[in-house]
Amino acid sequence: MTAELVRGQNHPLSQVRLEIRVSAGRPVMAVATLGDESGKVPGVEWVAHPGVPTLPGLEVSRQAAADHRLAVDLDAVSAAVHRVSVLLALPTGVGGPVSFGSVAAPFVAVTGLDGTEVATYTITGLEAESAVVALELYRRQGAWKVRAVGQGYAGGLAELLTDQGLSQAHRLAAGINDAVVQGLARSVPAPPRTADGDRSRQAAASALGPDQGGSPYGAQGTPGGAGPYGSAQNPQGPAGTGYPPGATPADPDATQPTPTAPATGGSIDYSHPRRQNAAPPPPPPTAPPAQPGQPARPVAGDATGWSMEERLYNQVWGMFEDLARSTAAYRSAVDFADTRMEKELDQVLSDPRSRMGGQGDAAREAAQAKHIQLVDQAREALDRDLVQLGAEADVVEPALPAAYARWDSPVWHAYRVPMEMPMAVRLGDLTLPESDPLRIPMLVRLPLERGLWIDSGRSVSSDGSFADSHDLRRLAMESAVAHTARLLAVHPAGEFTVHVVDPAGSGARELAPLVRSGVLAAPPAVGAAGVAAVLSQLTERVDLVQMAVRGGMADSLPPGFDTAQQLLVVNDFPHGFDDRAVTQLRYLADEGPEVGVHLMMVADREDADSYGPLLDPLWRALLRLTPVPEDHLADPWVGHAWTYEPSLVPPGSQVLQQVLAHVAAARTKY
Template identity: 30%
Template sequence: MIRLVAGQNLPWSELRVTAYLDDPAVSVCALLLGDGYRVRSAEDLVDDQRRHRSGVEWLAGPPAGITIDLTAVDADVERILFVAGAATHRPVTVRLLAASGDVLADFEPVIPAGSVVVLTEVYRRDGGWKVRAVGQAYAGGLTQALAAHGVVAPRPTVQPPSVQAPMGQPSAAAAERTYEDLLRQNRMILEDASRTTASLEATRDFARRRWEADLERVVGDPSLRVGERGDRARHEAQQRHQQMLREAEDRHRADLEHLQRELSVFESDLPAPLARWAQPVWAGWRPSDRLHQGFRVGELALPDAPMFAMPFLLALPMGRPLWIEIDNSDEVATLVLRTAAARVLVATAAALTRVSVIDIGGRRGALGIPDELLHGPPAVDAAGAQAVLAELVDHLELLGTALASGSVDVLDPRHQADRLVLVTDLPTGLDEVTLRHLITVIEHGPRLGVHLMVTGTHAESLNLPLLEWLRTFFLRVTSVPGGDLVDGFGGVEWTFLPDAGPSDPRVLDEVLGRLAASRTDPQSLRRRT
């Protein structure tokens, strides 16, 4: 038996899969999803009110569970989710059984009180099926979980006491997918792309070694070294090698085409801070009172399939500050920095984020950030940089104390806004005192709404031990395509493609202009709690 962890998948060659929980206090149901992680209709919920649907059957128990006849699942059903909820906090064990009744795998998630959790999913891949341990919780209960997968008007139903029934039309906010939901789907597409690419690479390596072995056998046989039989043996070895490569590449291409369809739907679901600039969500964009939990910093592409590009998303608050390498051009790195800053400002528009710019020498000015968004004029010399960072350290101390005492409301409004710090060409012009202030911002800023992004070069940091140590705190990305990154799934190398803004630079100017125009009412400042 295999013990699964969240995110792990497992090929499923059986014709049936049964998932159950041996816990009478837990209520279960199943969701049948089509393209884009969406139900085809509200009828795709299988529970005690509708016990059968497209090969999926609800089991009353004990033990409660679902069983799926994989041969009877409709062709347009891409995946089936096993969902459970409980009134109290409960660690549970999910068991996955074959048709014989043998337990082939299990998974031990936790169901938070009053929540529902997507425990596992069964999904199509490579003409077969896989199962995946998920463990995604929805604090809003079944209503939120259903809305996240497209059930906007579920049928009236009486749910078990531990799971509140969804009634009527959920609000627009409830129907929007959570950042955790989007991040999970992004990670799953990345994992599947990684594993199919790793399989291709492994097949290529095996095919090469087999071809070499076949040729060695031909060379080692005196009767085959020359003549028609030897030529035929070498030709057959080459044919086997090429056929193996063709079949592997065809499978890989088909997998990526399938994932590309998933990715296209996924991209259309992304809110503005996470979306490509060409997506309709940017057309006529206006600041809203919704805080977003992440932003897009670029894309990840496969060297063998450059048209397949995954979004590279970072969470907010940023767990690690962002370092953009000055690779070939300071101008390009500055553009990537400005674009990332604009996305963070869009994501945190409701927090009325104020921007501090440190640009020693003053060549870049305010990076095109409108005055209405700035906390103060850009710092253009060492003294100004030290003053900006010292003020930020004071801000963190003041805000931290106010939060601890519950007295944030009495703070000056400028201390209630989030802050974004942009530093160009690090470490130019920064002394040790200033760098230590920067370390304080890195250590304490994220939990208090202070975000940091810089441009810099590694070469300039040589012979500065403090800066060498400082760089380890950053997530470092390139400002030009490159910077190969290795994923943790199949160990595949991806090429990072930085987001340098929309093809029409006026779009970015318009976005920043709308943000600036929204700063006319200081009373609209979001209060911290």
């Protein structure tokens, strides 16, 4: 089982011979320090770096690279060593980036010698820092553990080493940088890009997001880590870029260039920063080969990845990218045809001799006929792509695991509480007007990197029907319950705790499945007193974890402390909220996700207009979802406004109750 860590989280190590893999998207220096019982580094002989890459039980890369593989044998390190810290730093004086805020979020994986992942960590939240403690392996009561640290230093490697107690930190940092600068000249370049238009699935995708893995979505849908979707109002680019599709590093230590944004009119690079090319090639197709001249028959899981789950996740990304590109090409062709026809008609009308009579009519008919021909050709090409994508969707959808599947999928009938958290969770579907009825699953990376906002305001759905305010509030709560149940279902027993705030009790009917099944931490809180109690509990939890992590004492949390991910579902905001409660809610939205406290709000933004711009940061911090189909999500590359459709339980289905019963039973055993 792979543990996907967040900052401050730790995980036991069952192996002593390990490999630590780093993917950064840009050349970085990898350094490892050995610490004594107090965590301090006694001297330079306790540091493995490009100039001295080998120590007993430890070996690092000899130069800066976008990818690193560090070898660790914990049995071979000295008995005086109690901590092994993995440091990443940007080289100086080579014209590269000066801070991690301008590069892709580094991804670190601890694996066994057979490549099996033990724990992974994506280092997010860095800005002006140029050096970071990625993670540490530490000895505790005779056993070894790994902890995700993510502590950055704006003063660079010298400041980091000084903080670890090394008296000669500045001299050593300068020597390491000099060794790396000399090594950069010997770096092996990456292979060239593949030809434009060549479909490739070699770059592993994540979130959002962009990154940024991931929840992959940003404010009102803008990307945030691991996902492809943005906001029609405020589209943003991905958090980082990785290798071009099809590229593989020629050498593990080779310096890899980062793709740059294409010029206007050029091809779009959809590569992703995580696991760019470290994954194995996709398995050979099992379907019969296609006839000559026909497109290849789709196979579920034909993307790159370490597991079938990851291959399916990346394949869904590929389908999204292909649909975005095909639709962009079609729309561009239609725009060109419109512009050409207008130009030809203007030329006809500009000549007084051709305005009247048969010559003018013939010219207009010719321009219109050419327009129809160009549009038909573009539509024919789009239809070919849609047929291929539809065939791929037909084989991918039935193969998706529960976390990625629709509620009407048969996979839920065999549902069992998982032993580990999946890479992502499905929150709905995405489509474009030209591609209907093709649907692309909307997958959001786990753990969530931002909260969710289920918009209960008055809205016009994509089919043109006007939704009543009362019906929208009811549908919004049903959507929130379905999303909450899915999040509970995809987490291992005891690793996801749900709190509900329903001040006026208006959501009692929709919340009944969660209440009856016993999966909530406590009954829904009602009234102003209930709101205050729950918010105080969770804000204190955030404060406590932050202090423990920043003080390097994550293992010293009180006995019985609930280390599970926390979700707070808020209904009917701002009813029952005073100014203090609103401030606490904003704090949870901003600081909570980093320490495992997430927010799901069911609210109409207009209801909170009395607060003015005070709450604007709150709404921007959340991923806006709707209870009815609505075209409010936009991808950052070509700016399509995608129609989002929520993932709801089919009417009359008992799947929600059955899944919640399994979750409740597992919680009891846990």
